[in-house]
Amino acid sequence: MSSPDRAGALPLVGPSEDRIDGPAKVAGAALYPSDVHLPRLAHAALVRSTIASGRIRRIGTEAAGQAPGVVAVITHTNAPRLARGPTGQRFMRGPVGQLVLMTALHRHSVGQLMMTTPSPVSPLQDDRILHYGQPVAVVVAESGEQAVAAARLVEVEYDPDPEPPLLELDDPRAEVLTNPWMLDMARGNVGAGLAAAEVRIDASYATPDETNNPLGLFATVAAWDGDRLIVHDATQWPYGVRETLARVFELPEDHVRVLAPFVGGAFGAGLRAWPHVILAAVAARLVGRPVKLGLTRAEMFTSVGHRPRTRQRVRLGATRRGELVAIDHEATSSTAREDDNVELVAFGAAKAYACPNVATHDRQVRLHIPCPGFMRAPGEAQGNFALESAMDELAYALGLDPLELRRRNDAAVEPQSGLPWSSRGLHECYRQGAERFGWSRRSPEPRSMRDGRMLVGFGMAEVAFQFFQGPCAARASIDRDGRAYVRSAATDIGTGTRTVMTRLSADLLGLSVGRVRFELGDTELPMAPWAGGSGLTGALGAAVHQACMRLVQCFLDLVKNDDESPLKGCTLEQVTTAGGRIVRADHPARGEAFGDILARHGLEELSADGESGTPAAMLVQGIVSSAARFGRVVPAVARKMGARAPAPAFAVKFVEVHVDPDLGTVRVTRVVSAVDAGRILNEKLARSQILGGTVGGIGMALLEETLTDPGTGRIANATLGDYLIPVNADVPEMDVIFVGEPDPLTPIGTKGVGEIGLVG
């Protein structure tokens, strides 16, 4: 029977099947957190600070409290004292952090620990203001209209800090965190490499703040039942929200239930609990009723994270033939004064190219801003933009085709550890992408290509996108009717998790898709990591795979000594599943249905659990990479022992733009994405992920910028009429090619498609 290592035998690209929840979504029948209605539901509205740094001198709630329909006005003066949620990544700092990291590596939880952002600072605990838009009061009323109207009646007087707020990356007063996650990479001697280079590029880049802006306004509906809390929340990580709420309210984790069966997009904004989630639960507890707290669009700019701005410097050294001899990538990004986020901007440069001397430096600057958070391809999107732009500068300086420059610096092995890649389809990306796009028609001379009045430009960029796979669990059950239920607390934020996991379960159990129900988005279900880091499909797929295999094994155990069963004494290797039955591999006519086995043994249902962890190879590579800076001994030993570096997903993007020579306006007219993301479970849905990421990338490149008022820290364009995201007419013809092979180091061969489409 199929086992995890059979992944290599499966086709690279799976069938194109329709989204299983498509009919519910097109009918308006899918229930998002903001759609939840409960008996006696009260509505909450936030009052937010209008200064960026200082203290609340006085907060007047009398008028608001007397307004029609108001049930409660909550401020720091009457809010309950709250504990702080887990602050995971702070352990990562300093020498102790290194030790914790190494321990974590061995405990197979590095993916989780490295990428876990902390819980937010608990809201309404004191009079201090740390950013514009910080919640300073919550008004709870019978209706949403009453809550919003009363919120305007709350009178807040401030004592702004005498010093102006810290709002700029180059403000000399701001605290700078150097190497905040101990993940600056180094190999060789980058200074010597640059000094010896025949050609040098020294380029600076800046990227602005950008805001996730999922169309679904985040909303939380919180309801208490004694000391048990149920929360409907727009999150990508129900277990993460549960952990935060349990710590904040000092409850056992199983007293908190978080539900997120449908989420109206998030793009990283749902990868941690935010203050408004805590406030909804505070409000519900104080008024003794369920409370809905829905964010406004303006609040989506200050309450659920954003992509932080960066300043970057990339120095490249190369020979005249175009062989890189040095890469030095420095990146500075913004973070909050008293909260933390992980944004690895320069980190990715270390694995991009074969180059003997490399150094990456990540820094953060603490500012009076809303805490940044993950936004689709965090760090990588900004860092790769700078590195690839510098590569184009180098190609121009050398008079070399940009694609040829990248080919000459191909990393045949993982460059930091020296281990061979587990899979590498980048060459196919180059070849097939260039052919489909017609790259050979490119003329390198500036302003030499035209289409009528328009100037035409061709460009390309490559990316190696590292996915992060956290530990995951799933449970598979089959009942007497031969129906399967597969369950895990993962979320489907539009990626297609529900669809591909239903298909995977059906294939493994030999059932039609209609006989399988995949349930997710509920912390009553087995633990799942977040829908983030492009790693959920791999993690969940592996757990589902194991659960289904073990379930079949449970049925075989049941009939081990069963004289009536044609499967008596069979091992897992001797059977296969098809048509709702377990059958003998050597004699497919001999077998029996799941339901029949259960009935004969007087059972209603049989269940089995599956788990997956961070692939061991990922840990080995992490250790080898860390050790590589101290010498080549460890990498050499690891190579000899047959270790391989888990490959990231690779992609090359080819883009055509039209530039109006008079107005300077840029329109993207064509995009070809060639992607090696390992095994593709469902071509239609994976293609949608790449196309959607590409649209996000067009937005990032041409349209998006969150503007902060320099004096006050106010977001000056906090509407979708002022913060522009791509509309239908902005989006050109786009083509996607999947190449490569199923990755042998991940259990089901996938490498992740959620974010790589945005980068390039």
Next chain:
Amino acid sequence: RLATMSRDPPRHPPTLAVSLRVNGAPREVELDARVTLLDALRDHLGLTGTKKGCDQGTCGACTVLLDGRRVLSCLTLAATCDGRDVETIEGLSADGHLHPLQSAFASCDALQCGYCTPGQIMSAVALLREGRAGSDAEIREYMSGNLCRCGAYAGIVAAIREVAAATASEGGGDARL
């Protein structure tokens, strides 16, 4: 003077009786005068298929048809809809069968998270009725008031093109369009 007024809490917020015809059925609701058509549908009539994406008239997620014309229900006060016809996403498949556009959206993968989808489809219904689906460029232009952050635009154009072509070849075709 305005600021002073806004700080004077209204003691008796006016409520109004509003009669709507929603997806063909008469509905009577007693509403706070401030309630938008969007919130009336969602919070008072239990029709949560229509979505709130901005509450500022900039994203199109709340698009419904009012007397056959597409409107942004977040910018429409419910009280102004007294006696008028409202069509929402729920009305398109009231008979249990998906509308051709709904089926095409599903089969063309014209959605991901699905949050903007009801508004996209209601706009597309009006677009076809208005005869604005003559080319991909025309579809893109006239659908540009409906934002999709997942970036499912290619599928949205494909779905509308498919239904427009089927309608054209049937010479007027589906009466429900």
